[in-house]
Amino acid sequence: MPTELFSNEPVLSLTNADIYQGTKLVLGDVSFAIHKGEFVYLIGRTGSGKSSLLKTIYADLFLPNGQGHVADFALEKLRPKDVPYLRRKIGIVFQDFQLFFDRTVEENLKFVLKATGWSDKTKMKNRITEVLMQVGLSNSHKKMPHQLSGGEQQRVVIARAMLNEPLLLIADEPTGNLDPAVSDQIMHVFQNINNAGTAILMATHNYDLLRKYPARVLRCEEGKVEEYKQ
Numbered sequence: 552m553p554t555e556l557f558s559n560e561p562v563l564s565l566t567n568a569d570i571y572q573g574t575k576l577v578l579g580d581v582s583f584a585i586h587k588g589e590f591v592y593l594i595g596r597t598g599s600g601k602s603s604l605l606k607t608i609y610a611d612l613f614l615p616n617g618q619g620h621v622a623d624f625a626l627e628k629l630r631p632k633d634v635p636y637l638r639r640k641i642g643i644v645f646q647d648f649q650l651f652f653d654r655t656v657e658e659n660l661k662f663v664l665k666a667t668g669w670s671d672k673t674k675m676k677n678r679i680t681e682v683l684m685q686v687g688l689s690n691s692h693k694k695m696p697h698q699l700s701g702g703e704q705q706r707v708v709i710a711r712a713m714l715n716e717p718l719l720l721i722a723d724e725p726t727g728n729l730d731p732a733v734s735d736q737i738m739h740v741f742q743n744i745n746n747a748g749t750a751i752l753m754a755t756h757n758y759d760l761l762r763k764y765p766a767r768v769l770r771c772e773e774g775k776v777e778e779y780k781q
């Protein structure tokens with residue numbers, strides 16, 4: 552969708568940003584912006600820097616040069632105590648962000664709500680019902696993760712990322728271990744979330760998804776991030 556439809560400030564912008572892993576410059580002079588409600592793919596070969604870029608956006612890696620803005624936070628000035636507040640504005644869906652396997656779906660979600668400052672039991676219950684409905688798992692409150700398929704577990708992870716109504720959802724290979732039919736289900740969930748106004752930045756190697764669900768594409772290549780025209 553053309554960004555001029557959205558008059559607001561971008562939910563994410565990087566300006567002349569350098570992305571480092573330790574002392575190694577992974578991506579240099581990165582500049583792009585993502586606006587409310589945009590869907591953006593991030594592609595590039597293994598080792599090209601996709602995960603490093605996403606980690607910088609959610610402040611797992613420090614931004615030493617250039618500017619980065621996520622919601623109202625300036626990444627280059629971020630203090631450690633700001634990080635949890637920044638992360639409330641970003642939903643994160645990674646393969647290695649596991650669920651607690653000894654807790655029900657509902658308990659997994661409640662854990663995150665409590666950790667992010669929620670205390671009213673009725674409000675927590677209602678929010679959990681809403682996010683599970685959003686990912687098509689309305690009847691799974693009391694299930695243990697091992698009673699769910701891989702795709703359903705991933706949908707719980709997405710529900711968990713949506714609890715605090717993030718402006719931006721970041722997903723790193725969210726369909727990586729899933730077969731094509733299940734990947735389609737996950738894409739439909741992302742589309743619903745995106746249509747409701749949350750911007751999505753999704754790193755993927757799955758080019759079938761790009762063809763089936765076309766959207767803006769950014770590519771990491773040879774130390775740069777560029778708009779990629781299909």
Ligand SMILES: Nc1ncnc2c1ncn2[C@@H]1O[C@H](COP(=O)(O)OP(=O)(O)OP(=O)(O)O)[C@@H](O)[C@H]1O
Nearest residue numbers: 572573575577595596597598599600601602603604
């Ligand atoms: N923790 C780390 N410490 C040092 N270097 C790292 C670390 N993680 C990644 N790198 C290096 O940074 C570069 C970019 O890696 P990154 O994981 O961001 O790429 P990627 O595009 O996400 O790859 P993939 O598609 O395999 O996930 C690579 O050269 C990698 O070896």
